[in-house]
Amino acid sequence: MNIELFIARRKALGLSQKALAEGICTQATLSKFENNGKAPAIRIVAQLCQRLNLQLEDVFPTERVADAAVLKVLEKIEFDLITSEYHDAETLLAKIADEPRHDRETKLQYCYLKGYVAALNHHPISDVLFNFDQIITDLDESHTTIYTQLAYCGTGIAYQFNSDPNKAQYYFEKVRHALPSLPLETTASVWRVINLAYYTGNFYASIDQPTQSLKLLDYGINICSRFHVTYYAAWIKFLQAQLIDAPDKIQEYLNDATAFARINNNKQLLKKISSYSSSL
Structure with a gap:
């Protein structure tokens, strides 16, 4: 203790x-x-x-009693989400589906990742909600960990992809209000807070609220800068480029996004940036 x-x-x-x-x-x-x-x-x-x-x-520190190999796979899956390798992440999840997960933290991480992968791969919304409900109503029923906010965000993503912006906004609003108070004490927590800022900012961009979106993205990029995180910085810069009007700033953000994507060898994002730049 x-x-x-x-x-x-x-x-x-x-x-x-x-x-x-x-x-x-x-x-x-x-x-x-x-x-x-x-x-x-x-x-x-x-x-x-x-x-x-x-x-x-x-x-009350707990021992991560899950198999070390499972934890390593979960870390790889979380990284695949950042680099948009959603199908690779799903393949890895399938490989560890039957592995024991005794530790609560491991269960939370597994449900969060399985829910995100299901949402980002456009699975039926019932499959997505099943994973996040386990977090919200059982594993983190007191809503004291970041996993509740990740579950809210993932639920919002699912409703956004299902063309239900009203329900999506209900969950993204919860995340938006919680973001400033979320601790940044570990590498994992830093990545996850940036994750929340990016996807929430992406949603507000999709419903034509660029001011709110840019505020969230600025928060995310400030954390990237503070903790020297380049992975999400590429995605954030790319989205910022799509939300502003000044041509010189657009090119600056696209250049930054390209540079970060190359550093991270994010081929998926590089294709998106190239396609968007060609359309300007």
Whole structure:
């Protein structure tokens, strides 16, 4: 149990025990937790962690007991999503479908990736929702991890592809409001927050709200710059180029997108950029 991290985050945010506990539990309950390690109900700890922008797993670290080979495949699938190799990702998912997934984190990652792959490969929406419902109603029913936001985003993607913008917007709005408070503490969390910013920005572009879209894309590109992430930067720059009017800026964004795509050897995106540039 990582109480030191919990206390350090509270102090870093300038919160007293009384301020943190307000509306959640008594100060005495919080004091017993911090000073004696007496953990209150998990519901209370989850609310306290949420107020501190921490995940439960940060305070109660869990061992990833799933087979190391499965975790390696899941990481490859997540990378395939970035490079638009959706069919490759689906093939890999099929290979590990029968592998045991005992650890909650592994189950969450598997459901998130399976839902995204189903959505991006235009599977029936019922298949998509089945995976994300497992996250929202079971694995993360308290909605304290980033996987809930990924499930909302993936659901929005599915409705967007099914030409149902009203339902899609309902879910993307949840993501848009949550984005600024999502922590950027690990490489995986950084990639996933950028993922959320990109797909949510893409949706608002599709419903002709370029200002909202560009705001989200700017947020994503700032994170890319801060953490030296080039993979999503290529996609974001390409989408930005399609949303602005100034010819010189359009070319600048296209050049940036091309450069990042070449660095990442993203052949799918390079084809899209070439086709779009030819149409100008």
